[in-house]
Amino acid sequence: MKKHAYLIMAHTQPELLKMLLKKLDDERNDIYLHIDSKAKDYPLDEVAEVLQKAKCVFTERTDVKWGSYSQIYCEMVLLKEAVKCEHAYYHLLSGMDLPIKSQDEIHAFFEKYDGLEFVDEDLPEISEAVLSRVKYNHKFYGKAGSAKDILGALSAKGQKLLGVDKTKKYGDIIFQKGRNWFSITHGLAKLVVEKESWIQEVFGHSVCGDELFLQTVARNSEFADKICNPNTMPEVPDTRYIDWERGSNNNPYIFKESDYEELMNSSALFARKFDLNIDKKIVEKL
Helix, strand or coil: CCCEEEEEEECCCHHHHHHHHHHHCCCCEEEEEEECCCCCCCCHHHHHHCCCCCEEEECCCCCCCCCCHHHHHHHHHHHHHHCCCCCCEEEEEECCEEECCCHHHHHHHHHHCCCCEECCCCCCCCCHHHHHHHHCCCCCCCCCCHHHHHHHHHHHHHHHHCCCCHHHHHCCCCCCCCCCCCEEEHHHHHHHHHCHHHHHHHHCCCCCHHHCHHHHHHHCCCCHHHECCCCCCCCCCCCEEECCCCCECCECCCCCHHHHHHHHHCCCCEEECCCCCCCHHHHHHC
16 A cells, blocks of 8 residues: 655644644555744644654754745655655645545545646746746845845846846746645656756746746656646546635635535545634634
8 A cells, every 4th residue: 555645834823733634644644744943832742642643754844935945945855755655645735724525535536546646737838927936046035134125126127137037048948837735646756856956956046936846847747748737637626725716915715614515515635724813613623
């Protein structure tokens, strides 16, 4: 029996993380946890004690900053640890996600669609605005301080005027974008790990490169025809249920108790986003 690996990025609300882990606690699963280094006094022992059946591995802790390469680095830390053992699938979740199907249903789904790579993409092609995230050198992005923010903005404008385009050096590479949450096979996970140096070279000074790097690697690989998302294979249910329409400030909607039936009627396997400070009842009900 090949196990599934859950790669979880958490930075807050340990009680919500424990609820997530309880739902993943199955002998068919291995859990890999990255707890942001900024989360001081995070109760690691309490979190680990929740798991009775699944193996739990805490990875190196890093300081993850939104939009910077640190997000990619964090995902690579998780992937490198998880691929040490071969798993059927590798699922990236945040500590504010929850499964909305049972473990039996989740494992049956991936047995049915074995070999597909569940990687989100904005097809048919990304916009020029999105490509600018990687075509310019955003060295100051993610650095603290208003002066560096100003330098970053001026640098990007200057590079645009000068016609800078880092992507040209990579020839026929097709850059692709999508949400960063994925469910991928061992083959693709191993390839991503093997291409870490290339990923750092291309996306090391990008903006929100976590929405680009894995999509780009997958689209330009032998796994391209196996990529499954609502655009490439609409007949296959989407694995994630995320409501952006009701969200605000570029954040997804936070589900509430009144959304219970909606979640239960979804064909998706996982949902985000949940927040105990906004609605604890929906988490307890699921």
